[in-house]
Amino acid sequence: MANFTPVASLIGGVLIGLASVWLLAANGRIAGISGILHGLFAQPPGDRFWRLLFILGLVAAGFGWHAFVAPAAAREGFGLGWAAVAGLLVGFGTRVGGGCTSGHGVCGLGRFSLRSLVAVIIFMATGMAATYLVRHVL
Amino acid sequence: MIHALGAGLLFGVGLWLSGMANPQKVLDFLDITGNWDPSLLLVMGGAVAVTAAFFRPLIRLKRIDFREGIDAQLVVGAALFGIGWGIGGYCHGPAITALSNLSAEAFVFVAAMVAGGLVARIWPSPAQGR
Numbered sequence: 001m002a003n004f005t006p007v008a009s010l011i012g013g014v015l016i017g018l019a020s021v022w023l024l025a026a027n028g029r030i031a032g033i034s035g036i037l038h039g040l041f042a043q044p045p046g047d048r049f050w051r052l053l054f055i056l057g058l059v060a061a062g063f064g065w066h067a068f069v070a071p072a073a074a075r076e077g078f079g080l081g082w083a084a085v086a087g088l089l090v091g092f093g094t095r096v097g098g099g100c101t102s103g104h105g106v107c108g109l110g111r112f113s114l115r116s117l118v119a120v121i122i123f124m125a126t127g128m129a130a131t132y133l134v135r136h137v138l
Numbered sequence: 139m140i141h142a143l144g145a146g147l148l149f150g151v152g153l154w155l156s157g158m159a160n161p162q163k164v165l166d167f168l169d170i171t172g173n174w175d176p177s178l179l180l181v182m183g184g185a186v187a188v189t190a191a192f193f194r195p196l197i198r199l200k201r202i203d204f205r206e207g208i209d210a211q212l213v214v215g216a217a218l219f220g221i222g223w224g225i226g227g228y229c230h231g232p233a234i235t236a237l238s239n240l241s242a243e244a245f246v247f248v249a250a251m252v253a254g255g256l257v258a259r260i261w262p263s264p265a266q267g268r
Contacts (some may be wrong), residue, residue, distance in 0.1 A: 003163070003166055003173065003177070004176060005157055005177045006177065008155050008156060008157065008177075009155075009156045009157055009177040009178065009180040009181045010156075010180040010181070010183070011155060011156075011184065012151075012152045012154070012156020012158070012181055012184070013152065013181035013182060013184025013185040013186075014152070014184040014185065014187070014188055015148055015149070015151055015152030015155060015156075016149055016152035016153065016156065016181065016184070016185040017152075017184060017185035017187065017188025017189050018148060018152075018188055019148035019149035019152060020149070020188070020189055020193075021188060021189060021192045022141060022148065023141065023142065023145040024192075024196050024197070024200065025196055026141035026142075026145070027141055027145075028202065029142075030202070031145065033149075033229075033230035033231040033234065034230045034255070037230055037251070037252070038255040038256075041252070041255070041256060049139060050139055051142070053139055053140075053142040053146065054142040054143065054145060054146035054149075055146060056146065057142070057143045057144065057145065057146020057148075057149070057150060058146045058149060058153075058231060058234045059150070059234060059235060059238055060146075060147055060150070060238075061146070061147050061148075061149070061151045061153070061154065061235055061238075062150060062159065062235040062236060062238025062239070063238045064147075065150075065151065065154040065159075065238070066238055066239075072238065072239040072240065072241075073160075074241035074243070075241075075243070078226070078243050080243060080246045082226065083226060083242075083243040083246040083250065084246050084247070085222070085225060085250075086222040086250070087222065087233070087246065087247040087248065087249065087251040087253075087254060088222070088250045088251070088253060088254040089219065089225070089254065090222035090223060090229060090230070090233075090247075090251050090254065091222075091250065091251035091252060091253060091254025091255040091256075091257075091258070092215075092257050092258045092261075093215045093216065093217070093218030093219030093221070093222060093254075094215065094219045094230065094255070095215070095254070095255045095258030095259070095261075096214060096215030096218065096258050096261060097211065097212050097215020097216040097217075098205065098215065100229050100230050100231075101223075101230070101231070102149075102229075104216070105185075105186070106182070106186060107189055109182075109186045109189070109190070110185075110186050110188075110189025110190045110193040111189070111193045111194055111204075112190070112194070113204065113206070114208070115204075115206055115207060115208055115212060118208050118212065119215075119216040120216075122213060122216040122217050122220060123216045123217070123219050123220030124168075124220065125220065126217045126218075126219075126220030126221050127168045127220040127221070128168045128169075128170055129220075130168075130220065130221045130223070130224025130225050131165050131168035131225075131227075132170075132171060132224075134224070134225055135165070135169055136171065136172070
């Protein structure tokens with residue numbers, strides 16, 4: 001557990017929670033990022049502007065982090081084929097399952113939803129299984 | 139509208155500070171048989187501590203309805219999402235903010251993620267946006 005970062009991770013988590021409360025209080029929206037992203041492509045186009053701003057904020061945070069805190073670091077040795085497969089599964093799975101780590105995790109658990117708790121347990125379990133297979137078996 | 143930008147910024151800073159924007163760290167959490175890094179439990183714990191305190195009254199105030207109940211869509215969707223998460227170490231927020239790395243993997247992942255969401259649209263009984 002040499003890589004354990006309890007303080008930064010806890011504070012970062014609190015900021016994520018505060019951002020979710022902010023979006024709900026100010027805009028009446030749930031900060032499920034899969035829903036925010038895929039809503040951009042909804043037909044008919046409706047409330048795209050706030051979604052775009054939220055996503056711009058997310059990306060800008062990354063550029064700001066690299067400018068002021070730590071330089072950008074790309075990981076080595078992760079094939080683009082794997083990135084494509086993983087992205088397809090994440091995009092497809094979250095839309096069928098109605099949420100991701102933020103929607104079911106941060107927001108769903110925060111409202112004590114049994115549906116979200118079940119989703120979190122399932123995606124944690126299959127995530128651990130997939131990581132095990134990719135890192136230790138394949 | 140400025141609130142959406144601000145909330146996105148704060149969310150993104152939280153992702154970087156917590157380590158979630160680093161897919162290697164996410165995989166170190168999911169890899170329970172390896173050199174396990176439990177940090178992400180604290181990310182989730184910290185975030186849910188805040189939402190648990192404020193969400194229910196705000197949801198009542200804003201009169202938001204949620205789908206309840208557990209169905210096959212939820213189980214299959216969450217399972218597939220987890221597999222993709224466990225392969226790449228990215229879910230939506232971290233992948234989007236990691237575009238700032240200007241790395242090919244982040245762009246390919248986000249493009250594939252959007253495509254996967256569009257495919258889900260033509261799936262029987264498509265999930266509604268959350």
